[in-house]
């Protein structure tokens with residue numbers, strides 16, 4: 001029985017993680033979880049799963065839950081509450097399904113406490129991948145990917161030697177606007193952006209998919225998770241989202257992982273690892289029904305955010321933290337209809353251009369860069 005701490009239980013990945021736990025009471029137990037501001041769902045999760053510890057974003061919500069539930073579960077709030085959830089003594093695994101770089105500190109603390117970390121929260125790896133991977137090496141804990149592309153690569157690498165990898169090929173669905181020209185993108189709305197063809201996800205990552213920043217963040221995420229230089233990480237447009245990514249080895253053999261687009265597959269693989277568990281209500285892959293799979297070269301001018309992400313990744317140091325912070329603020333502003341879709345990459349480019357890269361930034365430096373970038377981008381909006 002694996003005891004699980006889950007950050008971001010009320011989100012898209014969070015609720016699908018709960019579904020996996022619900023389907024396997026013999027294998028998993030929800031020991032602790034954090035939520036943001038969705039109090040109604042938080043109440044339901046407490047009543048269904050009876051965890052020992054819960055954390056919410058705000059102090060007032062924490063007080064409300066304490067009044068309603070008495071002393072079980074223990075209820076905490078804010079950053080400290082998220083960290084306590086992540087390092088909860090009874091837990092074996094931290095599932096980080098929170099949104100944005102707020103996931104960084106709890107992840108580092110969980111690693112230091114010797115927990116296995118199953119990570120969906122790509123902003124954490126993009127912002128401070130060197131610190132996360134370094135902490136994991138020191139603590140000798142595993143970082144297991146949940147993001148479908150990285151889970152695919154991780155699955156392809158089972159039984160392989162990492163020094164025999166020639167290249168990673170990360171597939172991209174293309175998001176909501178894959179067939180739009182840049183001119184057509186000028187007038188797209190939030191509603192258009194949130195209409196993803198293949199995946200149902202949280203709002204931020206759905207916009208990231210439409211700008212292709214999601215693929216850029218994933219390239220940087222792959223760089224840290226698999227320890228490969230950016231020259232060995234390629235992307236390809238694959239509109240069906242059936243092949244979740246590929247690995248080419250030095251003998252030119254290529255392995256791929258396939259499946260229907262269902263995030264519960266990679267979530268369950270990470271939780272169960274190294275065991276595969278059944279997923280009874282999953283839609284099976286029927287290749288004859290699908291018929292054809294398509295692949296296209298990525299256009300870097302069309303998907304400008306991907307180019308910015310490669311540049312930031314190659315610059316290294318503090319640059320990816322700038323990329324991420326600028327993107328978080330810009331996407332938030334787009335979702336609030338304060339800026340247009342194409343202003344997202346313009347704001348990010350400005351933030352990257354004015355930053356002088358700091359090599360080997362420690363956590364304090366990263367926080368400072370993150371804050372400064374957020375303030376700068378906010379001042380432009």
Ligand code: NDP
Nearest residue numbers: 008009010011012013036037038098099120121122201202
């Ligand atoms: P959602 O927006 O659906 O969920 C985010 C979760 O984080 C919610 O539980 C939310 O709480 C909580 N949260 C948000 N902000 C804060 C905060 N400041 N403090 C504490 N908690 C907070 O996101 P997704 O599930 O879509 O994505 C989560 C992560 O997983 C992202 O990094 C994303 O890139 C990554 N990912 C997502 C995939 C998907 O299919 N959705 C696929 C691969 C990766 P509440 O709602 O209660 O306010």
Ligand code: MG
Nearest residue numbers: 147148149218
């Ligand atoms: Mg992905």
